[in-house]
Amino acid sequence: MDVEKKRQQEQETVAEIIAIYCRAHHGRREGLCPQCESLARYAEARIAACPRMAVKSFCSVCPVHCYAPARRQEIQAVMRYGGPRMLLHHPLMTLRHMMLGWQTRLGRVAFFRHWRQSNRSVKAK
Numbered sequence: 681m682d683v684e685k686k687r688q689q690e691q692e693t694v695a696e697i698i699a700i701y702c703r704a705h706h707g708r709r710e711g712l713c714p715q716c717e718s719l720a721r722y723a724e725a726r727i728a729a730c731p732r733m734a735v736k737s738f739c740s741v742c743p744v745h746c747y748a749p750a751r752r753q754e755i756q757a758v759m760r761y762g763g764p765r766m767l768l769h770h771p772l773m774t775l776r777h778m779m780l781g782w783q784t785r786l787g788r789v790a791f792f793r794h795w796r797q798s799n800r801s802v803k804a805k
């Protein structure tokens with residue numbers, strides 16, 4: 681898999697999850713509210729600058745914590761909400777994201793962690 685293609689797909693996936701979160705929490709029908717827009721820009725810039733794109737799958741398990749602490753909390757809340765719902769809204773994109781994860785050993789561990797966390801947060805609702 682081409683690293684730049686993977687990078688672009690990762691950005692699309694994150695943008696989509698933020699959009700799901702914003703629609704549910706901030707009542708936007710089109711586009712993002714200013715707060716989520718700023719988070720989306722931030723995440724996009726982090727992914728654009730990610731030096732580990734070729735080997736990693738999910739930012740949540742990446743050993744390089746490149747997010748500033750406040751941003752990290754924001755994105756974690758967004759992922760907890762939007763990650764599981766992503767499967768309902770965009771099953772193909774989610775599948776593609778998960779398939780990327782299977783390509784590395786770290787990715788396989790990440791996949792199960794990701795999955796367990798997703799299931800837990802769905803049940804907690």
Ligand SMILES: [Zn+2]
Nearest residue numbers: 702706713716
């Ligand atoms: Zn929002």
